[in-house]
Amino acid sequence: MKYVLVTGGVVSGLGKGVTASSIGLILKACGLRVTSIKIDPYLNTDAGTMSPFEHGEVYVLDDGGEVDLDLGNYERFLDIKLTRDNNITTGKIYQSVIDKERRGDYLGKTVQVVPHITDAIQEWVERVAKIPVDGKEGPADVCVIELGGTIGDIESMPFIEALGQFSYRVGTGNFCLIHVSLVPVLNVVGEQKTKPTQHSVRGLRGLGLAPNILACRSTTALDENVKAKLSQFCHVPAENIITLYDVSNIWHIPLLLRDQKAHEAILKVLNLQSVAGEPCLEEWTSRAELYDMLHEPVRIAMVGKYTGLSDSYLSVIKALLHASVAQGKKLIVDCVPACDLEPETAKENPDVYNAAWNLLKAADGVLVPGGFGDRGVQGKILATKYARENRIPFLGICLGMQIAVIEFARSVLGLKDANSTEFDPNTKNPCVIFMPEGSTTHMGGTMRLGSRRTYFQVMDCKSAKLYGNRGFIDERHRHRYEVNPNMVMHLENSGLSFTGKDASGQRMEIVELPNHPYFVGVQFHPEFKSRPGKPSALFLGLIAAACGQLESVLKEDRLSQKIGTGKGGMSNGNKMVKTYQNGSPTKPANGSFDDVYRNCNGVQV
Numbered sequence: 001m002k003y004v005l006v007t008g009g010v011v012s013g014l015g016k017g018v019t020a021s022s023i024g025l026i027l028k029a030c031g032l033r034v035t036s037i038k039i040d041p042y043l044n045t046d047a048g049t050m051s052p053f054e055h056g057e058v059y060v061l062d063d064g065g066e067v068d069l070d071l072g073n074y075e076r077f078l079d080i081k082l083t084r085d086n087n088i089t090t091g092k093i094y095q096s097v098i099d100k101e102r103r104g105d106y107l108g109k110t111v112q113v114v115p116h117i118t119d120a121i122q123e124w125v126e127r128v129a130k131i132p133v134d135g136k137e138g139p140a141d142v143c144v145i146e147l148g149g150t151i152g153d154i155e156s157m158p159f160i161e162a163l164g165q166f167s168y169r170v171g172t173g174n175f176c177l178i179h180v181s182l183v184p185v186l187n188v189v190g191e192q193k194t195k196p197t198q199h200s201v202r203g204l205r206g207l208g209l210a211p212n213i214l215a216c217r218s219t220t221a222l223d224e225n226v227k228a229k230l231s232q233f234c235h236v237p238a239e240n241i242i243t244l245y246d247v248s249n250i251w252h253i254p255l256l257l258r259d260q261k262a263h264e265a266i267l268k269v270l271n272l273q274s275v276a277g278e279p280c281l282e283e284w285t286s287r288a289e290l291y292d293m294l295h296e297p298v299r300i301a302m303v304g305k306y307t308g309l310s311d312s313y314l315s316v317i318k319a320l321l322h323a324s325v326a327q328g329k330k331l332i333v334d335c336v337p338a339c340d341l342e343p344e345t346a347k348e349n350p351d352v353y354n355a356a357w358n359l360l361k362a363a364d365g366v367l368v369p370g371g372f373g374d375r376g377v378q379g380k381i382l383a384t385k386y387a388r389e390n391r392i393p394f395l396g397i398c399l400g401m402q403i404a405v406i407e408f409a410r411s412v413l414g415l416k417d418a419n420s421t422e423f424d425p426n427t428k429n430p431c432v433i434f435m436p437e438g439s440t441t442h443m444g445g446t447m448r449l450g451s452r453r454t455y456f457q458v459m460d461c462k463s464a465k466l467y468g469n470r471g472f473i474d475e476r477h478r479h480r481y482e483v484n485p486n487m488v489m490h491l492e493n494s495g496l497s498f499t500g501k502d503a504s505g506q507r508m509e510i511v512e513l514p515n516h517p518y519f520v521g522v523q524f525h526p527e528f529k530s531r532p533g534k535p536s537a538l539f540l541g542l543i544a545a546a547c548g549q550l551e552s553v554l555k556e557d558r559l560s561q562k563i564g565t566g567k568g569g570m571s572n573g574n575k576m577v578k579t580y581q582n583g584s585p586t587k588p589a590n591g592s593f594d595d596v597y598r599n600c601n602g603v604q605v
Helices: 016-029 070-078 090-103 113-129 154-170 195-206 224-234 250-259 262-269 282-293 310-326 343-348 350-361 377-389 399-411 462-466 485-493 537-546 550-555
Strands: 002-008 034-040 087-089 142-147 175-182 213-218 241-245 297-304 330-337 365-368 394-397 430-434 448-456 472-479 481-483 497-501 508-512 519-522 576-581
Touching: 002 016, 002 154, 016 034, 016 070, 016 142, 016 175, 016 250, 016 262, 034 070, 034 113, 070 310, 087 090, 087 113, 090 113, 090 154, 113 142, 113 154, 142 154, 154 175, 175 195, 175 262, 195 213, 195 224, 213 224, 213 262, 224 241, 241 250, 250 262, 250 282, 282 310, 297 310, 297 350, 297 377, 297 537, 310 330, 310 537, 330 350, 343 350, 350 377, 365 377, 365 399, 365 537, 377 394, 377 399, 394 399, 394 537, 399 430, 399 481, 399 485, 399 508, 399 519, 430 485, 448 508, 462 497, 462 508, 462 519, 462 537, 462 550, 481 485, 481 508, 485 497, 519 537, 537 550
Parallel strands: 002 142, 002 175, 034 087, 034 142, 175 213, 213 241, 297 330, 297 365, 330 576, 365 394, 394 519
Antiparallel strands: 430 481, 448 472, 448 497, 497 508, 508 519
């Protein structure tokens, strides 16, 4: 087994996750089997209870693991299926060591950070690296490890010590360290400054790790004299210094690495030159270039609670993007805070209210993503009602499906107090109820999580056709509440169709309005299985309906089709996602390499 460690220095948010994913992709393109591990040095056991505002979205795996969003990048880039153990946290390691101590496994020894915590980290890495993630038997050839945070962070110290010991133990030729650092350009003089990277590498060396390759983030390609200076002071060969400069979309990053021979440097360090070939990235190149040339827009209004940080909906935006590229359209996402659509906002700030509704009314499609809590629920209900009554293509995910059911019960059945027991425990018409197997006292890991099977009840519905007329599908779930089975008959008698259910037939998974151009709600999260070139069926349906192309998509053979580059016009294709925050739309994306965006002002592929 070969190991590639990706660390970061100077500042956070440089795009280590995208860099690690791109490294994995280019190694896979060389014919190697690749797996990934993300290390998060926080004390939480997993990401399940962390605020989306603080941590971004919680990414859900097939086995029910609630993990860091970077594992979503790994799965999308590498088209693999990871496990919960591929996300290592300080909490997991300490919990494991403490459990061993309580069992008496340490035979009375004093349990310390060194060697017990550091040994536990190394054992975890070695064990997880051997787990097949690509559907084939046997372990991968290379394991790419991303160490979260920045070199020098106190919480990372046990991991850095463990990885220093690990690199020595596995030996030269089996371990490659890639350090991602910042080379800023001062606008005053326009000079690329190397001192931050020099200090970062010096700190890394002082902790027992020496980088083999430098990946330097900058606005432009590094000058040769800058490379020479970095080589001299960081003790890294000039040919092993790579520039990750700003590009139009992150699909270009693997191509950037290939063009700078990063794969050759990695293969040389790992002694894999004799078994790996030249990277085959033709399809990836075509997709990246096509994306830049799209100009015909499709506008989606995403009505949510966490729109202040678009990382909260990272997989949703990526799934929309995959679908829009497949349809040959340039994606524009308007992130609309749900609370801005509510009547209270009209009284307190009419400009904010009017601007939010203008964004919603200008959209070609409406998407209500998942979430928790009652803030903004009324705004989501109003947005759903607008989409239903005005025949605007609509997709509701998790809470979005529950909102669609509540809105239908209120507007069509006339049950004005219809609600979810999450928002009103005493409602007389509970359309959505707490699942009996859930826990009301423990929040972490107690939801219905992971891949679950949904069986289609109606084969002539839009969702079944989009999935290729299969009898069942497997999608990932994350919820505590479900549609009340006792309300289903009343809802269906009024025109709502529950086209997908679980194996018991009692849990509603998919709901549709048959006579609507596209009105679909799903209890699962289809965004987690969307891939570049293989978009989620339901997101493809939303984009196709928003473009007026749904009928042609429904006629295609969805079982055998491999979604490629799509159709559409050409231009320079700068991406755009706009949000409405406090009455002021933000600016479009600036096209930075990793598209690290805030306030929904950029699309990250």
